[in-house]
Amino acid sequence: xxxxxxxxxxxxxxxxxxxxxxxxxxxxxxxxxxxxxxxxxxxxxxxxxxxxxxxxxxxxxxxxxxxxxxxxxxxxxxxxxxxxxxxxxxxxxxxxxxxxxxxxxxxxxxxxxxxxxxxxxxxxxxxxxxxxxxxxxxxxxxxxxxxxxxxxxxxxxxxxxxxxxxxxxxxxxxxxxxxxxxxxxxxxxxxxxxxxxxxxxxxxxxxxxxxxxxxxxx
Amino acid sequence: xxxxxxxxxxxxxxxxxxxxxxxxxxxxxxxxxxxxxxxxxxxxxxxxxxxxxxxxxxxxxxxxxxxxxxxxxxxxxxxxxxxxxxxxxxxxxxxxxxxxxxxxxxxxxxxxxxxxxxxxxxxxxxxxxxxxxxxxxxxxxxxxxxxxxxxxxxxxxxxxxxxxxxxxxxxxxxxxxxxxxxxxxxxxxxxxxxxxxxxxxxxxxxxxxxxxxxxxxx
Numbered sequence: 397x398x399x400x401x402x403x404x405x406x407x408x409x410x411x412x413x414x415x416x417x418x419x420x421x422x423x424x425x426x427x428x429x430x431x432x433x434x435x436x437x438x439x440x441x442x443x444x445x446x447x448x449x450x451x452x453x454x455x456x457x458x459x460x461x462x463x464x465x466x467x468x469x470x471x472x473x474x475x476x477x478x479x480x481x482x483x484x485x486x487x488x489x490x491x492x493x494x495x496x497x498x499x500x501x502x503x504x505x506x507x508x509x510x511x512x513x514x515x516x517x518x519x520x521x522x523x524x525x526x527x528x529x530x531x532x533x534x535x536x537x538x539x540x541x542x543x544x545x546x547x548x549x550x551x552x553x554x555x556x557x558x559x560x561x562x563x564x565x566x567x568x569x570x571x572x573x574x575x576x577x578x579x580x581x582x583x584x585x586x587x588x589x590x591x592x593x594x595x596x597x598x599x600x601x602x603x604x605x606x607x608x609x610x611x612x613x614x
Numbered sequence: 615x616x617x618x619x620x621x622x623x624x625x626x627x628x629x630x631x632x633x634x635x636x637x638x639x640x641x642x643x644x645x646x647x648x649x650x651x652x653x654x655x656x657x658x659x660x661x662x663x664x665x666x667x668x669x670x671x672x673x674x675x676x677x678x679x680x681x682x683x684x685x686x687x688x689x690x691x692x693x694x695x696x697x698x699x700x701x702x703x704x705x706x707x708x709x710x711x712x713x714x715x716x717x718x719x720x721x722x723x724x725x726x727x728x729x730x731x732x733x734x735x736x737x738x739x740x741x742x743x744x745x746x747x748x749x750x751x752x753x754x755x756x757x758x759x760x761x762x763x764x765x766x767x768x769x770x771x772x773x774x775x776x777x778x779x780x781x782x783x784x785x786x787x788x789x790x791x792x793x794x795x796x797x798x799x800x801x802x803x804x805x806x807x808x809x810x811x812x813x814x815x816x817x818x819x820x821x822x823x824x825x826x827x828x829x830x831x832x
Contacts, residue, residue, distance in 0.1 A: 415637050420631075420634055434647065434649055492717040502735075503706065506736050517695075527695060535692070
């Protein structure tokens with residue numbers, strides 16, 4: 397039986413070619429690498445998120461025999477533990493209210509078996525926010541973006557349109573000044589409700605589909 | 615001049631050995647891979663966070679010539695954009711209050727040039743929370759953990775002690791029933807203050823050092 401995604405963690409001394417040797421072993425057993433994180437310097441820990449492995453213990457043993465590796469372990473994948481991510485960007489008084497709504501709603505869904513995380517970066521400035529919006533496309537497990545603030549437009553609007561087109565990640569905007577609300581999938585006036593709706597729209601336990609909404613401003 | 619960490623993004627058709635070929639090119643120019651995220655299926659996007667590269671444009675061109683690669687780009691690293699992460703785990707009414715405090719405080723520091731994210735997963739159940747506490751060690755850029763709830767002990771306490779010992783990630787616990795407060799670096803009664811203190815303790819713009827606190831319960 398092929399396993400779901402698992403995290404294979406290895407510890408050891410870093411050396412040239414170590415990552416290549418590990419990924420080659422994963423490819424040899426037909427595993428698909430879905431993400432890798434690395435921590436440490438010369439003594440390195442690598443965490444490989446791998447799907448499609450038939451015999452996880454066999455792969456762990458193979459990894460443990462790679463030159464320089466001193467310890468190995470198998471864990472649940474980050475996707476299984478932390479699940480889908482609501483990303484909240486923006487600044488000021490509203491961002492904390494969006495997160496309040498999103499976290500309270502995620503708690504209600506997670507108690508019924510969902511795994512939804514709420515991840516926030518408070519930021520100000522058109523350039524910084526636009527850059528962060530674009531970077532959401534590169535965040536693992538990002539499922540929806542909420543923009544919280546009182547004025548966003550210009551470069552941020554361009555970044556929102558790019559994110560929606562290239563990554564299919566939906567965007568909820570607070571009702572605010574500037575052109576960002578026109579570029580978003582949904583505009584919500586109350587910040588707590590914006591957070592709640594973001595979670596509802598990605599929860600399998602909720603019946604709420606952004607694409608089916610007739611009223612895109614509320 | 616050697617660059618800071620940059621994100622090299624490539625798009626193309628996935629094939630056996632693609633990751634190996636890319637990582638070999640990075641190693642050839644003396645780059646250190648600090649993380650990799652992958653999205654997509656057959657049409658894949660890979661984002662390699664790389665430090666120590668002298669000529670980023672030269673590496674981008676080399677990556678663009680790898681078989682199967684159709685597009686490449688260079689971005690700021692996730693570390694530069696999303697910064698250090700406060701991780702908040704737990705459930706119920708308190709978790710949203712911890713996040714409220716942390717996000718408001720992060721907003722104040724980020725406005726002065728910090729980059730601090732606040733990432734939350736509402737979870738209940740001893741096993742699930744213990745597993746998530748252990749997984750914090752494998753989350754990129756995790757700087758501190760806050761545990762929010764009314765009762766935590768048993769396996770969660772073991773996981774907290776492991777996290778502190780193996781990863782040096784400090785742990786703040788709400789004042790609650792169970793043995794987790796005894797295992798934490800700091801115990802805080804008010805959830806909003808717990809969130810604020812978590813951000814203060816990792817902000818370079820704040821003078822607050824958990825290690826120098828004489829009173830570990832407040």
